[in-house]
Amino acid sequence: MPSVDRVESSSESEVLARFTPTLFQRQQSVRQAGFSHLIVGPGDDAAVLDLRGGQTVVTTDTQVENQDFRWRWPSGLTTTGYDIGWKATTQNLADVAAMGAQPVSMVVSISCPKSSPVQFFEDFAQGMVDACAALGAEACTVAGGDLGTSTELSVTVTALGLTPQPVLRSGAHAGDQVAIAGALGTAAAGLALLETEQLPDLEEPALACIAAQQRPQSPLKAGEKARLAGATAMLDVSDGPLKDASRIADASGITIDFETESLRRFITPLENTASLLSNSPEHLALEWVLTGGENHGLLATFPADAELPTEFTRIGTCREKLDSAVTVDGVSVESKGWDHFGQSMVEDLAD
């Protein structure tokens, strides 16, 4: 068996040497493309950015092993450093896009066990950089970071973006259209597949659901387009549309009514995958679509007469405030979704 370089037998500078070249290459190509936000990259006390082009949005998000992912899932499938770098990027840039802003840069802090292969850092950096390119974050660089040791892997990314005017959660009005850009339910389906022991041989679209969980694609460009189209409120769907819609509803003092009929285009394609795991696939597919997060789609509200950007599909309407923040076809629902403290993705491991 070939020996694996591990963090414990490497110096900090050796580990950095696996990490920073990928980032420098990205900086170079971003500069060549005409973006000049990053003035000083990794290597000093702090990175230096030029953020004078608008208001700055800033968001931060952490992934911890066995909480946010498993290295090896019950299905036998695994998570790579590349996946973690990709997902950390998507999670954060989706928050930037959900403010109607363009992503400009990220910093990353990684704490890892000493037994970690040094290769992890190369894979992680490549995952970040490839996600930026794939998601259309042309201006976005990785400006710097921090490395340290821990007994469990923990990765925190902080992302910065620029916008002339942020789109908040609090601006929706009764009568506004409710619309979604990006996928719904596929990441939740992917999680269910990853967590399933004795998984059957999978084909598309089940494989695409697993990819949606491990390397989510967020429609970043749709965020800025929504702002330009007059979006009154917007957020990143990380905890499921029901729960996230209730956040817009609560912040705006309205009720959001989802229309099952318009959600059908998300539900139907999942029923085949749901049938691998359940005897009532329609019900499971509906649950994935309404309460599954992590696709990092953008949920937005627009004035009744606004023309929706092509990325958006209308899925509901804002109503005068009722007892329930969210209704489905006019019927009250409890806001179901993700709560870090009330539950955990992998409850058994987390306790």
Added chain:
Amino acid sequence: MPSVDRVESSSESEVLARFTPTLFQRQQSVRQAGFSHLIVGPGDDAAVLDLRGGQTVVTTDTQVENQDFRWRWPSGLTTTGYDIGWKATTQNLADVAAMGAQPVSMVVSISCPKSSPVQFFEDFAQGMVDACAALGAEACTVAGGDLGTSTELSVTVTALGLTPQPVLRSGAHAGDQVAIAGALGTAAAGLALLETEQLPDLEEPALACIAAQQRPQSPLKAGEKARLAGATAMLDVSDGPLKDASRIADASGITIDFETESLRRFITPLENTASLLSNSPEHLALEWVLTGGENHGLLATFPADAELPTEFTRIGTCREKLDSAVTVDGVSVESKGWDHFGQSMVEDLAD
């Protein structure tokens, strides 16, 4: 025994309710003092800041239990959430100051075990806010964050600052003065005391050394003053002056020569504390001063004819580049200091 509210029996919003009021109060007082960088605080996908006043510096730093601190030290002394919040703030704002910038805002991500007392979040927020006030970071707010679960506590803070022109590590020239603002060696002495079993009853200045380790004071204002006084290079001394000086030397292509005589004012006051732990206290005190980090003093170089700001003490000179990046009284030394991967603060626990 009174029951303790724990994270596992609280919802995310209940935990947030312990955390955000302290931050909102800080925002209010910062606004009343006339600073208006923070436009939207916690509660949306991202915070919104106005960073159009200069170039932005951004830095990130993580603390992990048993790696960067122990909840209970061998001495029997303990670490509180307040200490962790304070130290996370100082670590990050010192990096901002070391770029010659003024701190503007921070975001924080906390991952904690489900058994953590909810009180931790209140203490942590208070520690951050009090550190901002104590260090003179008048404009600095906590703009937002992320909470999640983990099996070990991990806290990542990202800080932002503004400057008309950053001071990098690479600008030192042969002939420049080398100077330090802030304390040297006391945080290392504090760590040694905390790690000592059967600690004798302590009095000042030993108690001050423990405070320097747990709630470090960085001379933030000195960073901007150094820039205005023409500092050619600067960094935050987090890994010990020998190692950190070698970083300036390497980046600038020079050698830094420390003068023991001018370090005497840092060494002598530590000898009494060193005598509690060693039979050769002069040697131990010298080691603390030369290789101990975490005081977050600012090490800077200035032109030979520059008048040093009052916070700075001259401790050496920049020379033409020699084989060794750092010398002491003209004698080569290996760059000793902190390496996260080569060693660990609490080696026995970290393996």
